[in-house]
Amino acid sequence: MSREIAILNGTVFDPTNRIFGERMDIFVKDGKIVGSASSKAQRIDASGKVVMPGGVDIHSHIAGSKVNSGRLLRPEDHRKDVEVKTPTTHSGVGYSIPSTYTTGYRYAKMGYTTVFEPATPPLKTRHTHEELDSTPIIDKGCFPLFGNNWFVMEYLRDGKVEECATYVAWMLKALKGYAIKIVDPGGVEVWGWGKFLRHLDEKVTHFNVTPREIIRGLCKVNRLLNLPHPIHVHTNNLGNPGNYTTTIETMDTVRDMANGSKPIVHITHVQFTGFSGSSWLNLGSGAPEIAEYVNKHGHVSVDLGQIIFGDTTTMTADGPFQYFLHMLTDNKWVNMDVEVETGSGIVPFQYKRSNYVNAIQWGIGLELALLIKDPWRVFMTTDHPNGGPFTYYPRVIAWLMSRKARERTLSKINRTARRRLTLPSIDREYTLEEIATITRAAPARSLGLKNKGHFGLGADADIAVYDINPSDMDVLRRKPAKLRRAFGQACYTIKNGAVVVRDGKILKSPFGRTFYVESQTKPEIESNLLRSIETRFRDYYTVGIENYQINESYLRYPAKVRCEAEI
Amino acid sequence: MSALELTLRRTVMAPLYLDIISPDNLSGKRWREIGDYIVWEGNRKVKLRSLFKIEGEAEANLQDTLIEIVGDMSRARRIGYRMSGGVIRVRGHGGLYVGESMRGGRIIVDGDAGPWLGANMAGGTIEVSGSAGDHVAAASLGTDKGMTGGTIIVKGDSGSQTGAWMHSGLIRVSGSSGMFPGAHMRGGTIHIIGDCSGRAGANMRGGKIVLSGKLPTVLPSFTFEDIRSQTRVDKDNVEGPFYVFSGDNNEGGDGRLFIKKASNPQLKWCEKFLEV
Numbered sequence: 019m020s021r022e023i024a025i026l027n028g029t030v031f032d033p034t035n036r037i038f039g040e041r042m043d044i045f046v047k048d049g050k051i052v053g054s055a056s057s058k059a060q061r062i063d064a065s066g067k068v069v070m071p072g073g074v075d076i077h078s079h080i081a082g083s084k085v086n087s088g089r090l091l092r093p094e095d096h097r098k099d100v101e102v103k104t105p106t107t108h109s110g111v112g113y114s115i116p117s118t119y120t121t122g123y124r125y126a127k128m129g130y131t132t133v134f135e136p137a138t139p140p141l142k143t144r145h146t147h148e149e150l151d152s153t154p155i156i157d158k159g160c161f162p163l164f165g166n167n168w169f170v171m172e173y174l175r176d177g178k179v180e181e182c183a184t185y186v187a188w189m190l191k192a193l194k195g196y197a198i199k200i201v202d203p204g205g206v207e208v209w210g211w212g213k214f215l216r217h218l219d220e221k222v223t224h225f226n227v228t229p230r231e232i233i234r235g236l237c238k239v240n241r242l243l244n245l246p247h248p249i250h251v252h253t254n255n256l257g258n259p260g261n262y263t264t265t266i267e268t269m270d271t272v273r274d275m276a277n278g279s280k281p282i283v284h285i286t287h288v289q290f291t292g293f294s295g296s297s298w299l300n301l302g303s304g305a306p307e308i309a310e311y312v313n314k315h316g317h318v319s320v321d322l323g324q325i326i327f328g329d330t331t332t333m334t335a336d337g338p339f340q341y342f343l344h345m346l347t348d349n350k351w352v353n354m355d356v357e358v359e360t361g362s363g364i365v366p367f368q369y370k371r372s373n374y375v376n377a378i379q380w381g382i383g384l385e386l387a388l389l390i391k392d393p394w395r396v397f398m399t400t401d402h403p404n405g406g407p408f409t410y411y412p413r414v415i416a417w418l419m420s421r422k423a424r425e426r427t428l429s430k431i432n433r434t435a436r437r438r439l440t441l442p443s444i445d446r447e448y449t450l451e452e453i454a455t456i457t458r459a460a461p462a463r464s465l466g467l468k469n470k471g472h473f474g475l476g477a478d479a480d481i482a483v484y485d486i487n488p489s490d491m492d493v494l495r496r497k498p499a500k501l502r503r504a505f506g507q508a509c510y511t512i513k514n515g516a517v518v519v520r521d522g523k524i525l526k527s528p529f530g531r532t533f534y535v536e537s538q539t540k541p542e543i544e545s546n547l548l549r550s551i552e553t554r555f556r557d558y559y560t561v562g563i564e565n566y567q568i569n570e571s572y573l574r575y576p577a578k579v580r581c582e583a584e585i
Numbered sequence: 586m587s588a589l590e591l592t593l594r595r596t597v598m599a600p601l602y603l604d605i606i607s608p609d610n611l612s613g614k615r616w617r618e619i620g621d622y623i624v625w626e627g628n629r630k631v632k633l634r635s636l637f638k639i640e641g642e643a644e645a646n647l648q649d650t651l652i653e654i655v656g657d658m659s660r661a662r663r664i665g666y667r668m669s670g671g672v673i674r675v676r677g678h679g680g681l682y683v684g685e686s687m688r689g690g691r692i693i694v695d696g697d698a699g700p701w702l703g704a705n706m707a708g709g710t711i712e713v714s715g716s717a718g719d720h721v722a723a724a725s726l727g728t729d730k731g732m733t734g735g736t737i738i739v740k741g742d743s744g745s746q747t748g749a750w751m752h753s754g755l756i757r758v759s760g761s762s763g764m765f766p767g768a769h770m771r772g773g774t775i776h777i778i779g780d781c782s783g784r785a786g787a788n789m790r791g792g793k794i795v796l797s798g799k800l801p802t803v804l805p806s807f808t809f810e811d812i813r814s815q816t817r818v819d820k821d822n823v824e825g826p827f828y829v830f831s832g833d834n835n836e837g838g839d840g841r842l843f844i845k846k847a848s849n850p851q852l853k854w855c856e857k858f859l860e861v
Contacts, residue, residue, distance in 0.1 A: 094727035103628075 021515050022047045022055045025481065028064030029488045031454040032071060033393075034463065034472035038451040039488050044069060046479040049515035053475055060517070066487045067509060070454045071471050072131030072480030076461040077250075077286050077321050078402040080121050081135045081149035081160070083142040084333045084362045087352045088115045088403075091364055092331055107524050114330040114403040122154035122527065124409055126519050129482025129508035131530070132462070132470055135160040136199055136250060136286065137335045139356040140167070141561070143193040144568055150532055151574040155511075155518050157470075157480075159533035161250055162193050163335055163360045164236060165200035166207045168225070168558065169551065174235035175227040180585050183239040184547045187537045187583055190245075192567040194534035194576065196465075197247035198240055201335040203232040205254050206361045209338035215254055218267055229254050230271050237272045237282060243537040244581040246466020248282045248319070253291045257339045262304025265291040266311050269318045276317035284464060287323025287401035289383035301375055302438050303382045309389035312396070319464055320390070321397040324383035324414050325376065326406025327369045327427075334404060337361030358558045369406070371427075377435030380427070385439065387418055388446045393455040394463065412505035415457070416498040418448040423498035447495060450488060466579070467533070483510040531577040539583045587644060589619070591637040593656025593677075599627025601636070601680075604663035608650035608671025608690060611643045619643070647671050648690075659699060665692045668709070681718070684711045687735065700744065701725075706754065708734045716741030716760060724750035724769075732756070732773060736819075745782070748775045751792060755819050767794045770840060776818045780848075789833050789840035795823060797845045800852075807832035807842060809855040816843050828852050 023046040030042050045055040079085055089096070092115060099112030101120050110120030125133055133153075138146040138160045150158045164170050164186060173182035186198060204222035205215040211223045218230040233251065240249050253268045255261040265285060272283050285291070294304035312318050332343060337353060340363020344351035352364040369376040383405070390396040398415070402408035416423040428436055436442065448456075462471025469478045486494065486504045494501050507522035518526055548563075555563040570576045589611060602625040605611075611619055620634030633639070637654075644650045650671035658664065661680035665673045669689040678696035682704060689709045700718030703711050705725055717739045723746050724731035731750035738757045745763030748756050753773045761779035770789040780798035787804060795818055807830040814826045827843040844852060 092727055094725060097725065097727075 021049070022059035023062060023479070023512065023515065023517070024055045024059040025062045025064050025069055025483065025510075028067050028069035028483060030069045030473065031451050032473040033451050033455040033459040035474055037473070044473055044481065046481070046512065046515050049479050051473050051475055051477045051479055062483070062510060062517075064483050064509075068450060068484045068486045068488060070129070070482050070484070071458045071462075071473060071477075072482050072511065072513065073125075073129050074458045074461040074465070074467070074471050075125070075130055075133040075399065075402075075408065076397050076465060077136040077323075077399045078133050078408050079135060079137065079333055079404070080133055080158075080402070081118065081153060082138045082146035084137075084335070084354070084364060085115060085149065086145070087354070088331045088333050088364045089117070091350060091352050092366055095329075095331060095366075104524070106526060112407070112409075114407045116407075118149050118152040119154055119527075122156050123524050126155040126511050126513065126524065126527075127508060127522050128409070128411060128506060129484065129511050129519075130156065131480035131482075131511065131513050132157040132467065134158065134196065134465065137201060137252075138162050138193075138195070139335065139360050139362065140189060140193050140195075141356050141359055141559075141566070143195065144572070147194060147532065147568060147573055151529070154527035154529055155513055157530035157533065157577070159196035161197045161199035162189060162195035163199050163201055164189075165203040165232060166205070166360045168207075168358045169554065170236070171204070171207070171222060171225040171227050171232065174231050175225055179235055179238050180242065180543075181547065182235060183242040183583070183585055184539045184543050185551065186236070186239050187243050187539045188544060188547060190535050190537065194532065194568050194570070194573060196533055196535050196579070197245060197250050198236050199250045199252075200233060200236060201252040201360065202254050202256065202338065203229040203251075205229070206335065206337050209341070210355060210361065214338060218254065218264065218271065233268060233271055233283075234275070237275055241275065241277070241282070242585055243539075243583045245535055245537060246579055246581060247464060248284050250284045250286055252286050252334070252336060256290050256336055257293075257342065259293050259295045259297055259301045262292050262294050262308055265304070265308055269311060269315065273315060273317060276315075279316040281319040281395060281464065282317045283319075285318060285320045287399065287404065288320040288386055289323040289325065289379060289405065290401070292382045292386060293378075298375060301378055303378060303385055303440060305382045305385035306389060306440055309386055312390050313392070316395075319395040319397070319460075320386065321399040321401075322383045322387055322414075323399055323401035323405045324387075325369050325379045326400060326410040326413060327371050327376070327380065328406065329366070329368050330403050330406050331364060332367045332404045333362070333364040335360045335362045337363045339363070340365050343367065357560060371431045374432045374435050377432035378439065380431065381435065381439035381441045384417055384424065385441050385444065387448075387456070388441075388444045393448075393452045394460045396456060397461045397464065398456045409506075411457075412502040415448075415453055415505050416501045419453065419501060420495040420498040421445060421447055422496055423501075426498075450486070450491070479512055479515040481510070481512040482508045485509050529574055531575040532573045533577045533579055535579050535581060537581045537583045539585050543585060588641050588651040588653045589616070589643040590640045590653045590655065591633075592640070593654075593658070594636060594638055596657075597626065597636070597660045599629075599660065601626050601658075601661045602663060603658075603661045603680075604666035605633070606652065606654070606673070607665050607668035608643070608647055608652060608673065609668050611652060612647045612650040612671060613645040614643055616640070616642065657696075659697070665690075668692075678715070679713065684709070687711070697741065698739075702739070703732060703735070703737045705730070706732045706735050706737070710736045710738070712738045712740075714740050717743045717758075719744030719746055719763065720749060721747040721758075722751055722754070722756055723748065729769070742779065743777075747777070748773070751775070757818070761798060767792065767840070770794070774818055776823070786833060786840055786842050788836050788838070790836050790838035791840050793841045793843065795827070795843040797823065797848065799848045800844050803830055803842065803844065803852065804833065806835045808834060809858055812846065812856070812859065813843070828855060
């Protein structure tokens with residue numbers, strides 16, 4: 019039986035197809051957008067409401083071993099936020115590290131339908147897929163970590179970029195990963211030896227390779243493999259005063275490889291790497307400088323990593339930074355070294371309005387969003403849960419759309435921070451089409467998901483309907499609480515052609531697909547590689563290569579994205 | 586003071602969540618209204634009147650409210666949750682989490698209380714005629730702030746981790762105590778009149794633990810300070826003499842352990858340090 023839905027008279031925002039608030043009908047058949055529907059179609063009256071493609075979150079830590087360690091570390095996080103079982107939903111808990119089912123439900127309630135887990139240690143990717151498979155409704159994928167991988171560093175030290183590309187292609191295929199994630203390139207490995215990397219040109223202990231070479235090497239690999247998403251980089255020096263220079267240097271290090279206007283490097287949670295100043299006392303915002311660079315150079319895209327004041331749990335593969343945070347706060351800490359590949363750390367954290375540093379961080383995120391002119395290259399995230407839980411996205415949207423909302427929060431933050439931020443002088447207010455761009459169209463394009471983030475014929479029928487009347491925008495900007503409510507509770511969320519949420523309530527919870535990339539290199543090159551890494555697996559790993567790989571049948575609904583490798 | 590009396594109608598086998606039962610929630614409410622309150626019994630929602638026979642009335646004034654619960658409440662959880670005034674008397678066993686996060690008022694349990702008695706308590710008084718389970722006045726799992734005020738009196742024994750992460754207040758246990766009393770303690774006073782199973786004050790940074798009974802051994806991370814003839818617990822003088830230890834040095838702590846000399850001849854070795 020075909021499933022048909024007609025969403026009638028909504029005000030549609032589809033930036034990809036240059037539809038900016040036009041009153042029109044959207045038709046769905048068998049999970050795809052179509053041009054018309056029969057009279058038997060389920061009719062949804064969206065008059066006076068906004069219709070957008072389903073939200074796409076490019077960077078949200080929702081699954082994997084570190085997320086689960088965070089859950090175990092923080093029982094107090096769950097006690098304050100309990101979801102009771104209903105006829106259509108499982109029970110679960112929040113708050114900053116929600117259980118898998120709750121994660122799926124809460125994203126769907128906000129109108130999000132696609133979410134990517136941005137850091138999975140390759141060795142533990144099986145666990146990541148198991149958790150992604152038990153996260154309902156949303157489509158998902160994961161980015162394996164390569165920035166501190168011994169094999170990658172050895173290949174790049176020896177200048178073997180093609181071999182490195184073959185290895186990365188095999189890893190992505192074997193792990194069912196989607197893109198190359200680089201976290202603190204070389205820095206995590208060096209910290210294992212009790213040292214810190216401060217510059218892009220410092221050598222990694224025992225590997226004789228620099229962060230710059232790792233970033234450039236993996237950027238070339240990305241191009242050789244024609245991967246849909248550019249390298250996803252968490253830069254060195256994260257969380258240190260003055261680190262905005264490292265961020266700009268990281269962007270600039272691959273500038274010569276740019277090919278046209280398409281971004282070739284994605285700098286993630288750029289708020290955490292946008293500090294100016296030389297110490298915590300004179301810490302300032304490096305957002306204007308970063309925004310200026312991004313405005314002038316088309317090869318870069320960024321996501322915000324906006325912080326939300328309140329309690330959260332920080333978790334990252336950047337072990338050194340988490341160690342620093344643990345020493346700073348005296349909070350409990352999980353640290354993990356993943357053999358051959360990476361490390362990670364987890365520390366609970368509370369962002370306070372009255373704290374100077376936290377207030378500056380809050381300002382940096384918003385300044386970046388407001389100063390970067392091209393909404394196609396800045397995506398909204400909170401680096402869930404590092405900046406704050408994803409459930410606070412509506413609040414971030416309200417800050418971006420309403421100057422009044424920003425002023426209200428500004429009036430409550432640390433006074434010295436308020437004086438030093440550029441934010442109070444920024445008048446820009448995001449429009450609905452810009453919000454549609456930074457929350458769905460642009461992330462989908464950056465991820466290379468051709469059928470997501472737009473309403474073109476044949477696109478996936480992932481749709482969000484919000485109770486916002488575009489003609490009332492001036493009123494809503496003066497009442498940001500209404501905006502928050504509207505974006506926090508979608509009137510309808512349609513996933514793959516099925517209505518999954520109505521008026522903020524889950525109606526059904528089908529499971530979404532898991533995207534992964536297969537960039538096929540020449541078979542003879544791959545077999546040579548396998549012969550060489552089999553020995554190395556025996557030397558370096560405590561698991562066999564056979565157990566390392568994840569079969570497609572292991573995933574609930576795998577969705578392969580093919581790309582042609584140039585090698 | 587008229588009492589609101591809740592008498593258990595039947596045996597309860599599943600966990601019963603009774604956080605609704607506190608003077609703050611019930612004062613000034615009519616019995617009919619109280620009977621309509623819904624609570625969880627295992628995975629089912631039930632009305633309070635299906636569990637209890639409800640008699641009498643709750644006073645309108647919070648401080649004058651007296652709630653009497655009759656029956657075996659050992660399956661119940663969170664009686665007196667966050668209460669700030671009035672009195673709850675349980676004529677039977679009290680269950681788990683009795684007086685969790687309580688801020689004022691008084692709870693009297695005639696029987697035993699389960700684990701987490703007065704967890705995260707900030708004020709008020711709890712008296713238990715029988716014994717209490719583990720984690721008396723402790724911090725909820727994952728948090729680092731247990732009891733911050735008030736008084737807990739246990740006339741029987743208490744389990745392990747009594748007063749863990751305690752910051753202020755008083756715990757008095759007339760019987761014996763399990764392992765780790767005052768673990769991670771930051772302030773306040775614990776007085777255990779009976780014996781203690783061991784590891785008293787592990788990771789403590791402040792506060793005072795007075796042990797009148799036997800303690801097998803003192804943790805090596807404590808420093809012997811002195812012998813005192815008596816010490817003060819709340820407003821009372823407790824006669825000694827006591828060996829006084831400070832620690833836990835692993836945490837750079839400045840807590841005090843008072844261990845009664847007469848009950849602990851095995852600690853006589855430390856007296857030689859006084860002769861120097």
